Amino acid sequence: PSGDSDDPLESHAVAASGSIFGQALISRALRNRVDYIDTDSCDAGGEDSFFVADIGEVYRQHVRWKLNLPRVEPFYAVKCNPDMKVLRLLARLGTGFDCASKKEMELVMGLGVSPSRIVYAHPCKAASFVRYAAERDVKKMTFDNAEELYKVKRYFPDAQLLLRIVTDDTGALCQFSMKYGAPLQSVESLLRLAKELELNVIGVSFHVGSGASGGDAFVDAVRNASKVFDQAASLGMTLSTLDVGGGFSDDNFEDIASVLGPAIDAYFPPSVRVIAEPGRYYVASAFTLASHVIARREVPQLNNIMLYLNDGVYGNMNCILFDHQHPVVRVLTHGSRFMYGQPDNCSGPVTASVWGPTCDGIDCVTNECHLPYALEVGDWVYFEKFGAYTMSAATGFNGFNSQCDVIYVCSESGAASLLEEC
Numbered sequence: 001p002s003g004d005s006d007d008p009l010e011s012h013a014v015a016a017s018g019s020i021f022g023q024a025l026i027s028r029a030l031r032n033r034v035d036y037i038d039t040d041s042c043d044a045g046g047e048d049s050f051f052v053a054d055i056g057e058v059y060r061q062h063v064r065w066k067l068n069l070p071r072v073e074p075f076y077a078v079k080c081n082p083d084m085k086v087l088r089l090l091a092r093l094g095t096g097f098d099c100a101s102k103k104e105m106e107l108v109m110g111l112g113v114s115p116s117r118i119v120y121a122h123p124c125k126a127a128s129f130v131r132y133a134a135e136r137d138v139k140k141m142t143f144d145n146a147e148e149l150y151k152v153k154r155y156f157p158d159a160q161l162l163l164r165i166v167t168d169d170t171g172a173l174c175q176f177s178m179k180y181g182a183p184l185q186s187v188e189s190l191l192r193l194a195k196e197l198e199l200n201v202i203g204v205s206f207h208v209g210s211g212a213s214g215g216d217a218f219v220d221a222v223r224n225a226s227k228v229f230d231q232a233a234s235l236g237m238t239l240s241t242l243d244v245g246g247g248f249s250d251d252n253f254e255d256i257a258s259v260l261g262p263a264i265d266a267y268f269p270p271s272v273r274v275i276a277e278p279g280r281y282y283v284a285s286a287f288t289l290a291s292h293v294i295a296r297r298e299v300p301q302l303n304n305i306m307l308y309l310n311d312g313v314y315g316n317m318n319c320i321l322f323d324h325q326h327p328v329v330r331v332l333t334h335g336s337r338f339m340y341g342q343p344d345n346c347s348g349p350v351t352a353s354v355w356g357p358t359c360d361g362i363d364c365v366t367n368e369c370h371l372p373y374a375l376e377v378g379d380w381v382y383f384e385k386f387g388a389y390t391m392s393a394a395t396g397f398n399g400f401n402s403q404c405d406v407i408y409v410c411s412e413s414g415a416a417s418l419l420e421e422c
């Protein structure tokens with residue numbers, strides 16, 4: 001550490017071997033917890049599923065962002081995972097926040113984050129939420145239709161508006177363009193209306209869909225956004241901010257950054273401020289979920305076993321329905337064997353279907369997986385990269401736990417000391 005910098009990223013070195021260290025910390029935390037739980041004597045729900053979160057991983061993702069997209073300011077999408085330690089760390093690292101509701105704005109401002117570091121990134125807002133944003137001076141907000149402009153005129157005429165435009169999100173895991181984003185043909189009339197209403201349009205936003213397939217959709221959207229800047233200029237309006245939304249993931253980040261960064265530079269002068277709303281990218285890989293095998297049934301005619309976990313589609317595996325995920329079941333313990341990180345813990349000769357705890361047949365984690373052992377009641381399984389759109393949408397249906405425990409580890413000394421400061 002140089003000691004004289006205010007920038008936390010400059011003053012803390014990132015350990016190259018952080019993720020290997022992280023795996024060791026996660027392994028220890030998982031083991032401690034499952035060893036500690038005695039299903040013969042624990043309280044009801046004492047064996048509930050739980051997360052282990054490596055906060056150092058969130059820190060590393062931030063460093064990676066800064067290295068690859070230095071011009072783009074991340075505004076973390078709170079909806080993806082509103083874990084307080086994640087929010088605190090990102091607040092301390094100086095990111096902004098994308099909030100979609102009063103509660104999300106409240107959460108973030110409760111950490112001392114200035115309203116100027118929030119984008120209220122929802123093009124169709126409740127009037128009362130717009131009033132709340134006005135009271136709390138959360139000025140930046142998106143719109144994509146005329147009604148929203150009248151609403152903003154009425155409740156928050158000083159808002160700083162970003163016109164969300166439609167994108168080609170056909171390659172993305174989760175698509176939004178059927179619901180949000182102004183078609184390019186309607187841009188001119190929206191800009192004219194905003195001008196007539198004397199509203200302050202500061203820029204353009206878009207979202208290419210969550211889990212975007214690659215950089216092409218970003219480049220296309222950046223090009224379209226630059227056309228909107230030109231249209232606005234021809235109406236005498238000077239736009240100053242481009243918001244490139246979310247869509248980044250751990251797997252595709254460098255691919256996207258390598259075309260997005262140059263496209264931004266090609267279409268927008270340095271005077272234009274560029275922000276983004278990444279969610280999944282920051283948190284997916286940081287969280288591991290452990291779940292308990294609470295029941296089991298043999299299906300001899302199918303040479304199959306049915307395993308019932310205490311977490312499922314109504315809980316953290318809601319990502320199967322809402323986020324189009326196919327969670328990979330890995331064996332954490334079998335009897336006294338602890339199997340975290342072993343290569344064959346998600347493959348093998350035993351065919352199983354895996355189910356959640358609720359009464360509903362839709363509550364199926366997977367119809368078929370192949371495990372190294374015929375797991376027994378009392379064994380544990382785990383799911384890696386489970387931090388995005390999991391706990392944030394878990395329900396308490398059937399009275400099962402909707403908010404499970406999170407055990408925090410930190411594989412980066414920089415992140416650990418930042419968290420201590422908060």
Ligand code: PLP
Nearest residue numbers: 077210211246247277278279280
């Ligand atoms: N911004 C908006 C407006 C969104 O709707 C979403 C996801 O739903 C995000 C950002 C975060 O997207 P991602 O997790 O793909 O980065």
